[in-house]
Amino acid sequence: MGEQTTLRDVCLAIEDCEHKTAPESPRSATYGYSIGTPNIRNGRILLDSAKRIDEPTYQQWTARIRPQRNDIILTREAPVGEAGLIDGSNRICLGQRTVLLRPDAAKIAPRYLHYRLLSPMIQEHMHSHAEGSTVPHLNVNEIRSLHLGTIPSLEVQQSIAAVLGALDDKIAVNERIALATDELIRLRYSEVCLRVESTVPIASMGALIHDAVSIELLKGHENYIGLEHMPKRNIWLNQWASAASVASGKNRFRRGDILFGKLRPYFHKVGIAFVDGVSSTDILVIRPARDSLRGWLLAALSSDDVVAHASMVGDGTRMPRAKWSDIAGYEVPWPGQDHVEHFGETVDLLVKRIISAFTENRILTELRDTLLPRLMSGELRVREAEEIVGGAL
Numbered sequence: 203m204g205e206q207t208t209l210r211d212v213c214l215a216i217e218d219c220e221h222k223t224a225p226e227s228p229r230s231a232t233y234g235y236s237i238g239t240p241n242i243r244n245g246r247i248l249l250d251s252a253k254r255i256d257e258p259t260y261q262q263w264t265a266r267i268r269p270q271r272n273d274i275i276l277t278r279e280a281p282v283g284e285a286g287l288i289d290g291s292n293r294i295c296l297g298q299r300t301v302l303l304r305p306d307a308a309k310i311a312p313r314y315l316h317y318r319l320l321s322p323m324i325q326e327h328m329h330s331h332a333e334g335s336t337v338p339h340l341n342v343n344e345i346r347s348l349h350l351g352t353i354p355s356l357e358v359q360q361s362i363a364a365v366l367g368a369l370d371d372k373i374a375v376n377e378r379i380a381l382a383t384d385e386l387i388r389l390r391y392s393e394v395c396l397r398v399e400s401t402v403p404i405a406s407m408g409a410l411i412h413d414a415v416s417i418e419l420l421k422g423h424e425n426y427i428g429l430e431h432m433p434k435r436n437i438w439l440n441q442w443a444s445a446a447s448v449a450s451g452k453n454r455f456r457r458g459d460i461l462f463g464k465l466r467p468y469f470h471k472v473g474i475a476f477v478d479g480v481s482s483t484d485i486l487v488i489r490p491a492r493d494s495l496r497g498w499l500l501a502a503l504s505s506d507d508v509v510a511h512a513s514m515v516g517d518g519t520r521m522p523r524a525k526w527s528d529i530a531g532y533e534v535p536w537p538g539q540d541h542v543e544h545f546g547e548t549v550d551l552l553v554k555r556i557i558s559a560f561t562e563n564r565i566l567t568e569l570r571d572t573l574l575p576r577l578m579s580g581e582l583r584v585r586e587a588e589e590i591v592g593g594a595l
Contacts, residue, residue, distance in 0.1 A: 206349065207349070207350045207351070207352070207353050208346070208347050208348060208349055208350065209303065209345060209346055209347070209348040209350060210346040210347065211309070212305060212306055212309045212310040212315065212350070212353070213303050213304055213305055213306060214304045214305070214306045215267060215302070215303075215304040216301060216302070216303055216304075216342065216345060216346050217266065217267045217296075217301065217302050218278070218296070218300070218301045218302075218342045219263075219296035219297060219298055219299070219300050219301075220266065221262075221263050221296075221298070222298070223297075223298060224236040224253055224255050224259050224263060224295070224297070225255070225259060226253045226254055226255070227254045227255050227256040227259070228254075229254060229435070231254075231256050232254040232255070232256075233255060233256050233257040233259075233260050233293060234254075234255050234257075234259075234260040234292070234293030234294060234295060235249055235252040235253065235254060235255065235292060235293065235294050235295070236252060236253040236254075236255050236259075236263070236294075236295050236296075236297045237252055237269075237275055237286070237294055237295070237296065237297050237300065238252075238253070238297025238298055238299065238300060239277045239279065239280050239281065239284065239297070239298075239299050239300065240430070241253075241286075241297070242275060242277055242284040242285065242286040242300075243284065244567060245284075245285060245286065245287075245316070245317075245320050245370070246286055246370075246373075246374075247275065247286035247287070247288065247294075248433070249292060250381065250433050250434065250435070250436050251433045251434050251436075253297070255295065259295075260293055260295055263295035263296070264295050267302060267304075268295075269288055269294045269295065269296065269302055270288065270304075271288055271289065271290070271291065272287070272288065272289075272305065272307070272312035272313075273287075273288045273302055273303065273304050273305075273312075274286065274287050274288070274302070274303040274305065274312065274315060274316050274319065275288065275294075275296065275300050275301070275302055275303075276300065276301045276302075276303055276319065276345065277299060277300055277301075278299055278300065278301050278339055278340040278341070278342070278345060279299040279337060279338070279339035279340070280299060280337055280339075282328055282329055282332045282338055282339065282340055283319070283324075283325050283328040283329060283340075285316055285319040285320055286316075287312065287313060287316040299339070301342060301345055303315070309356075310353060310356075310359060311356060311359040311360050311363050313363035313366075313367055314359035314360065314362055314363040316363075317362065317363060317366050317574060317577075317578070318350060318353075318578060320574060321574055321575055321578040322574075322575045323351060323575070323578065323579075324348070324350065324351075327348065327349065328340060328348065331344055331348075358584070361584045362577050362578075362584060362587075365573070365577070365584060365587045365588055365591055366570055366573065366574060366577070368591050368595060369566045369567075369569060369570040369573075369591060369594070369595075370570065372562075372566055372595055373563045373566050373567065376559040376560065376562060376563050377563070379555075379556070379559055380436075380438050380440075380556050380559060380560070381436070383438075383552050383555070383556055384436055384437050384438060386552075387437065387497075387500075387501055387549060387552065388501065388504070388505070390501075390545070390548070391498075391501035391502070391505065391545075392505075394535070394537050394541065394545065395534075395535040395537075397537070398535045398536065398537040398538075400535070400536045400537070400538070401533035401534060401535055401536055402533065402534065402536040403530060403531050403532065403533055403534075404499070404502060404503065404508070404529055404530055404531070404532050404534060405530035405531065406491070407490060407491055407495045407498065407499040407502070408460070408488045408489055408490045408491055408495065408499045409488070409489055409491065410486060410487065410488060410526040410530070411453070411454075411455065411459065411487040411488065411489045412453060412487070413453055413454040413455075413487070414451055414452075414453055414454075415451060415452055415453070415454055415480060416451045417448070417449065417450055417451050420445050420448065420452070420480065421445075422444065422445055422446035423444065423445070423446070424444075424445040424478075424479050424480050425442045425443075425444070425445070425477045425478065425479030425480070426442060426443050426444060426445040426448055426452070426479055426480055426481070427439060427441075427442045427443075427455075427461060427475070427479060427480075427481045427482070427485070428443075428481070428482040428484075428485075429463050429465060429469075429471060429482055429484055429485065431443065432461065432463055432471035432472075432473060432485075433471070433473070434469055434470050434471060435470040435504075436473065437472065437473040437474055437500060437504050438473060438474070438476075438556055438560070439461060439473040439474060439475055439476060440476060440556075440560040440563075442477065442479060445479070445480055448480075450483075451483070452480035452481060452482065452483065453480060453481050453482075453483060453485070453487050454478075454479075454480050454481075454487075455475050455478070455479060455480070455481050455487045456475070456478050456489070457475055457476060457477055457478050458474065458475065458489075458490075458493075458496060459474070459475045459487050459488065459489050460472065460473070460474055460475075460487075460488045460489075460490070460496075460499060460500050460503055461473055461474075461475055461481060461485050461486070461487060461488075462485065462486040462488060462503055462512075462524070462529070463484065463485055463486075464484055464485065464486050464512075464516075464523050464524040464525070464526075465484035465521060465522075465523055466516075466521060466522060466523075467509060467512040467513045467516055467522065467523075467524040468509070468513040468522075470504075470506075470509045471485075472503050472504040472509065473500075473504065474496075474500055474553060476557050476560070484523070486524070486526055486529075488503065488526075493546075493550075494542070494543045494546050495542065495546065496546055496549070496550070497542075497545050497546035497547075497548065497549030497550060498542045498545055498546060498549075500549065501545070501549070502534040502535075503529075505534075507534075508529065508532060508534065511528075511529070511532050512524035512528065512529055515528040516528075565594075566594065569590070569591070569594055573587050573590065573591070
């Protein structure tokens with residue numbers, strides 16, 4: 203294909219979302235997922251943070267076009283240019299400010315197009331053509347006319363996609379391991395709780411840490427965790443940013459502390475910190491009284507019961523906030539010190555395994571992002587890239 207190839211030339215359909223915000227369904231009533239701009243990051247669709255929807259909402263939102271495997275969801279606002287490939291069979295509908303692309307497989311390999319959209323050249327083009335000074339956005343016509351540059355043959359496309367896809371596949375395996383481990387810890391906690399009658403207040407296992415640091419004392423190189431970095435109902439806090447851009451004072455936390463999102467606690471944002479850093483003041487920093495209590499405290503604080511209690515007693519209607527005093531006095535099952543320590547040892551081993559998996563993911567992501575522009579420009583041959591990826595895997 204020539205240098206004037208546009209997105210319209212290689213897609214069977216390019217459609218935007220025409221609905222307002224979907225109502226969120228309880229976890230037990232989940233039929234599908236609404237994918238909005240917060241749910242697409244670094245080229246991946248994040249189902250664990252997506253809004254869950256029931257069947258009537260799904261049917262209504264997919265009446266015009268129903269997302270399917272190998273479709274691509276592109277964000278056109280806040281931020282511009284994030285792209286995620288639908289690679290599973292989950293029921294998905296478009297959230298606001300997103301556009302669905304359906305590649306024509308006879309002209310372009312879907313996974314190749316996904317990587318093409320993530321390449322620096324296309325990203326720069328999208329951002330330079332975005333309109334609006336306050337909130338830059340791309341209109342759908344601009345997206346349809348997006349120039350993709352010179353597209354190689356299907357055979358070369360598939361080879362490039364396979365090389366980069368090998369890295370993404372390994373990243374996805376590690377993410378699935380993390381999700382399964384999260385559920386395993388919850389299941390084991392629930393099983394033990396069913397067999398015990400004794401209870402203790404949460405405050406007996408940990409304390410609120412209020413180590414405030416003013417904006418003047420922040421050096422900028424600290425790790426920063428805000429509510430936007432915390433996934434819903436997932437204890438692994440593997441996302442953080444630099445504190446360089448924060449504009450107000452924060453709370454310090456240490457690796458191994460448990461962070462509890464107190465603003466709108468029903469979002470169920472509770473997890474364990476992998477690093478030292480500073481957090482938003484909308485997050486409670488809770489430190490175990492002893493290392494041996496960390497696993498049980500983490501499982502208790504992230505349990506559905508504790509989150510439901512925090513949501514029920516939170517102050518405020520539109521923007522409820524949980525208070526530590528309400529959470530601290532809540533009674534949770536206590537199987538005895540020996541069982542708690544054994545549980546904690548198991549959780550500690552799992553935490554180390556998951557930290558290792560996410561560390562590997564960061565390395566693989568950096569490698570993918572390094573190879574991507576070189577493969578797309580033709581600077582690096584596919585065979586050379588295969589050798590580099592083979593060495594990394």
